[in-house]
Amino acid sequence: MPAEQSVKIAVRGLTKVFGDEPKDALALLRQGETKQAIFEKTGLAVGVADADFDVIEGEILVVMGLSGSGKSSLIRCLNRLNEPTAGQILLDGRDIVPLGHRELLEVRRSKYGMVFQHFALFPHRSIRENVEFGLEIQGCAVDERAEKALIALKQVGLEGWEDATPGQLSGGMQQRVGLARALAVDPDVLLMDEAFSALDPLIRRDMQQELVALQSRVRKTIVFITHDLDEALFLGNRIVLMKDARIEQVGTAEEILSNPATPYVERFVAEVDKTKVLTASAVMRRARSVAFVNDGPRTVLRKMEDEDLSFLCVVETDFRLRGIVRDDAALDAVKRGEKSITSIMEPGVQPVGPDTPVRDLFGLLAETTMPAPVVDDAGRLLGVVVRASLLQGLAESIGSNGNASTSDSATEIVETAA
Template sequence: MAVRGLTKIFGDAPEEALELLRQGETKQSILERTGQTVGVADASFDVYEGEILVVMGLSGSGKSSLIRCLNRLNEPTSGEILIDGQDIVGLGHRDLLEVRRRKFGMVFQHFALFPHRTIQQNVEYGLEIQGVSPAERAEKAQTALSQVGLDGWADAHPGQLSGGMQQRVGLARALAVEPDVLLMDEAFSALDPLIRRDMQQELIALQSRMQKTIVFITHDLDEALFLGNRIVLMKDARIEQIGTAEDILSSPATAYVERFVAEVDKTKVLTASAVMRRARTVAFVSDGPRTVLRKMEDEDLSLLFVVESNFRLRGVVRDDAALKAVQRGERGIQGIIEPGTEAVGLDTPVRELFAPLSESSMPAPVVDAEGRLKGMVLRASLLQGLAEQGTAPEQEEAA
């Protein structure tokens, strides 16, 4: 999905407001001069297949107006919404209904379940509207209920379920139609904090299995940081910044973004890739102990990571072990490779690095998904990295 120059103005005469917006006037000044409300102002972004894109901002920022434009529940004033290359802004009513039914699923903050229908019948509703046969509806509904962990509840009614379970029903109903894009508008905001956290974790687990394309709206920064592959941060109907959690925390694009994220505990969000140092010198499995000692001397190191020719990590070798191998006349280092500190992934949260680094004198190797060495984290570089990111001193001291 691609959004280009999307603008939504609420009011019966948007043309003057649209022109003022193009001239750079603010949302507030346009309201005062025209009585028209700018809901979304010139928004452009892509939604990548299989990602969770979180759109967040405070009340009045335009995030809910934006998501409702994506399937034209709000009619855009100008701009393009491209689905598989087709601009759906220009579609007539019948074609638009077909796109909504086939391409989009939507989960609302309030569950919007039919109280007189069973859970099975609620989940089947979208399929029923599509004209799917009863047998196929039942099969798809059962599959969707299983996906959200509600096996055995098909014959219950919404009033018999907790809030979290009802929200799972809403999610199952959206999944049952097998949409290309799942729109979730403040989907967990009405839930108690503990249930909300459970649902966030359930969504991450579900996404790891199904790889849906999801646009998720929230006003909660912690929720955005937890769920989003990327985040669109909005203020006064405009997009302030688009990027990963690390992008936004490490390189805020505006003073507003910097203030917005100032109180975030960055150890929850930053990953090993943000604080690691590159391993400038390594030992290869094919090296001899004399070669390894020479590399250590050149870099004033007491140990080196050992890698295969494709940089897949094998372990570490120490200077004293290499020296003894030379004295024994050995020509290879295979017999002196140690396991070293357990490797961590590029996406390992920083907060998970403190314990292993405090228990070992060795740095923690950082590897990619194929086990190839990308860098290392020492305790000193970890604290330095956090300091450079602006993490509070008391968090560093506690580490």
């Protein structure tokens, strides 16, 4: 974990067994028995088995799996709507499992907001009054909660709808009200349990995009539950993939697709089109040499000759990208006796970020022999993507999984690049 990131929630050995007298189930879990075998022997249902993972502050962590995998049981343990049978849940370093009723209520009210699959709105309350509900429970003054509700509605794009009732809103708008209600109490952590599953596909995609945009503004820590792999890949900074109450793998979408930890994960992601998930950072090459803004054309030509290159990226001394320079332009500048490359710099291909999906690079590289520079948030050069590295990255991806949909996309690229 990078030094600048901090852990908001640390889950250690978390286990949830539904039913009385869970000791037998715990003993069987320690022996490696499966969820199904434990149910057959004891009649007890294992919801979560020995889960270990961290939630990084400010990330969207997606917990996904098929029905019965344990994902909803897990998220409800995080705020103890499900009482854990064993393990720790460290919120800002404090284990909330031993907390008494009063302390737990305070944690839920001040630290957590929850958004459910079904909107759970009060039909006879106005939209503003629905959003105020959590603040009302907290004992906020009338004027204060009205102000906070309006701010939350504006954050989710429902400004002007505060006096409407839920029945006047579409499904997507009602889900935004649920999100605004959670945001109004200004929680540290948003728990979203299948929050978009009840929506029509187009509205669902809109809400996914809205959530990503909202997250870029408010920077909450979000744990999002879904059974939909495409949704997980779109939303998640990282993904926790579950099967039969156990965690199969934790990682970024790219890590899970490129290096599945178990045969189950490999089968689960087999049909995913990797060109939608692989990013520029996975297929870029480090720049073997660069030209600095203050270099002269002779220096630039020498660097090109040493590395057998026909171009160089031009950067400031702090590696912020300025453009590119070609060998023929540098040679002409030498003949003219110029001492600077400033006049021969070109803007080149539009820079991309390291998280840019590979699919978005196709068009950039289809009509040019120039590379696509990859830069960080400050515009500093990280590397370049050329056609060869793009195809090599895809070929390695195909080789690891034999993914048919990825093969089709790679064929399209080859045809385009030819």
